Amino acid sequence: MIATMIESVANLPCMILATITLLISLLFLHYYTKHNKVVLWNLPLVGLLPEVFFNFHGLQNKVTQLLEEKKGTFFLKGALLAQSDILITSDPANVHHIMSSNFSNYVKGSNWRKRFDIFGDDSIFNADSQVWQHNRKIARGFFSHHQFHQLLNKIVQDTMAKGLIPVLDYIVSGQSLVVDLQDLFKRLMFDFASLIVFGSNPNFLSIGFPENVFTKALDEACEATCARHFVPDSFWRLQRWLVIGKERKLSESWKTIDRFCADHIAIKRKKLATNEDGFDVLNCYLTGHEITGPTPTDKIIRDNITAAFLAIGSTTTSTLSWFFWLVSKNPLVEIKIRQEVDKNLPENKVCPMQEELSKLVYLHAALCETLRLFPPVPSQLRVPIQTDSLPSGDHVNENTNVMISLYAMARMVSVWGEDCCEFKPERWITEDGRIKHEPAHKFFSFNAGPRICIGKDIAFTMMKGVVATMMRNYNVRVVESHPVVPNLSTVFSMKHGLMATVTNRWN
Ligand code: HEM
Numbered sequence: 001m002i003a004t005m006i007e008s009v010a011n012l013p014c015m016i017l018a019t020i021t022l023l024i025s026l027l028f029l030h031y032y033t034k035h036n037k038v039v040l041w042n043l044p045l046v047g048l049l050p051e052v053f054f055n056f057h058g059l060q061n062k063v064t065q066l067l068e069e070k071k072g073t074f075f076l077k078g079a080l081l082a083q084s085d086i087l088i089t090s091d092p093a094n095v096h097h098i099m100s101s102n103f104s105n106y107v108k109g110s111n112w113r114k115r116f117d118i119f120g121d122d123s124i125f126n127a128d129s130q131v132w133q134h135n136r137k138i139a140r141g142f143f144s145h146h147q148f149h150q151l152l153n154k155i156v157q158d159t160m161a162k163g164l165i166p167v168l169d170y171i172v173s174g175q176s177l178v179v180d181l182q183d184l185f186k187r188l189m190f191d192f193a194s195l196i197v198f199g200s201n202p203n204f205l206s207i208g209f210p211e212n213v214f215t216k217a218l219d220e221a222c223e224a225t226c227a228r229h230f231v232p233d234s235f236w237r238l239q240r241w242l243v244i245g246k247e248r249k250l251s252e253s254w255k256t257i258d259r260f261c262a263d264h265i266a267i268k269r270k271k272l273a274t275n276e277d278g279f280d281v282l283n284c285y286l287t288g289h290e291i292t293g294p295t296p297t298d299k300i301i302r303d304n305i306t307a308a309f310l311a312i313g314s315t316t317t318s319t320l321s322w323f324f325w326l327v328s329k330n331p332l333v334e335i336k337i338r339q340e341v342d343k344n345l346p347e348n349k350v351c352p353m354q355e356e357l358s359k360l361v362y363l364h365a366a367l368c369e370t371l372r373l374f375p376p377v378p379s380q381l382r383v384p385i386q387t388d389s390l391p392s393g394d395h396v397n398e399n400t401n402v403m404i405s406l407y408a409m410a411r412m413v414s415v416w417g418e419d420c421c422e423f424k425p426e427r428w429i430t431e432d433g434r435i436k437h438e439p440a441h442k443f444f445s446f447n448a449g450p451r452i453c454i455g456k457d458i459a460f461t462m463m464k465g466v467v468a469t470m471m472r473n474y475n476v477r478v479v480e481s482h483p484v485v486p487n488l489s490t491v492f493s494m495k496h497g498l499m500a501t502v503t504n505r506w507n
Pocket of ligand 1: 125319376377445450456459
């Protein structure tokens with residue numbers, strides 16, 4: 001602690017100078033780009049920082065355009081204040097090389113862990129090598145366990161019956177028919193994640209819309225840790241030291257997350273003492289279940305609980321929100337989903353079962369298409385341990401940050417064809433009416449190689465359950481005038497939510 005303070009004080013003049021320079025440059029460039037409608041980057045001193053802050057969406061599109069021009073890969077020289085060069089790629093061959101064939105040479109690395117420190121060095125999300133392998137084994141063991149599979153259907157049904165349907169029924173029966181869908185999905189997915197992690201439904205999605213400090217803290221942590229990637233380390237360290245800006249919010253989030261996890265660990269210990277049993281993540285950890293092995297420290301449990309909520313809740317909330325927005329822009333897709341849902345779901349059944357959901361091929365395709373265009377994790381960063389040559393012919397070394405842009409990859413003609421920017425579920429369906437499987441290094445939304453997402457099928461089951469339930473029973477209309485803007489965050493969310501009207505389909 002004292003050593004950190006001394007280090008911070010010693011760096012203080014440097015940090016202040018960096019901050020002042022940065023602020024002046026940002027203000028000047030904001031004025032310049034606004035009036036000249038151009039995208040500026042590779043600027044001396046500040047690199048692409050101004051664009052990140054003032055034109056994030058424009059920047060994503062500019063990166064896409066450049067990647068298309070440069071055949072899928074280019075170098076961005078590090079700004080003077082930044083730490084290293086970045087190689088940006090959307091070339092599936094590079095993705096395959098980095099994530100699969102030369103996996104052992106590419107790590108998340110210590111810079112990643114510094115910036116995502118709130119999620120804990122030992123969590124599956126942050127760790128590399130043996131620590132990651134250990135966590136992965138536990139996560140795989142849990143999610144592929146027969147007890148979990150028996151429970152999943154019940155969990156999906158529970159969240160629909162106790163949360164989604166009563167709340168939507170309340171909304172359609174009331175004065176105000178407008179709801180923020182993103183907020184609604186966040187609540188629903190928190191309940192879903194809680195059932196998996198703690199074995200209980202907190203009913204965060206319920207009439208009255210209770211406040212949830214944990215999801216707010218998680219959102220703020222995602223924003224603050226993402227922002228750290230675009231500024232020199234000295235900048236956010238200074239902010240943290242002064243307890244200002246996003247760093248102030250981050251330190252508050254940190255306390256909230258710690259408290260939330262500690263409370264749940266204590267509650268679970270009490271339940272276990274009275275022999276209450278169940279199959280959930282926390283139960284396995286605390287009882288030293290064969291899946292998790294000997295009970296680890298509370299800190300390690302806290303890190304993995306937080307990672308689980310991020311993995312389960314934030315990703316599915318993002319996908320469902322973008323899905324309803326895309327469908328609202330493509331009424332023909334909505335008609336086709338409706339037809340499929342009506343054909344395959346029994347008439348008076350509000351919550352579909354897993355077997356029924358597996359018949360919804362067109363809906364599955366529409367969700368894949370959403371995940372392609374709006375991947376919840378829009379970019380991946382890796383650092384090579386040793387010098388390497390990529391299939392694109394580019395050379396990288398241990399000072400190169402390699403960034404894979406999923407957002408750009410979806411919009412590359414060379415990867416997805418001339419219609420790449422269109423929302424076309426049909427591209428996911430084979431001639432004989434099955435789901436077309438694209439290789440993970442091309443459809444990269446669930447990651448690829450040894451670190452591929454473990455919860456893909458679980459996510460589809462839940463998301464299909466939600467959409468089928470909603471489309472079968474309600475009319476959902478996105479409010480056209482509502483501004484839909486992507487948020488600058490680790491997970492691709494909507495800055496102002498997604499307002500929609502909901503009415504009963506059968507009245
Ligand atoms: C639409 C939903 C989802 C998407 C798009 C998604 C995407 C991803 C991505 C991109 C990663 C890699 C993250 C990284 O390495 O930085 C990942 C990892 C992971 N996901 Fe998912 N995920 C989703 C839902 C889920 C669900 C529902 C679960 C659990 C039930 C889950 C469990 C995991 C786990 C455990 C990992 C860590 C894998 C590892 O590092 O070895 N995910 N996911």
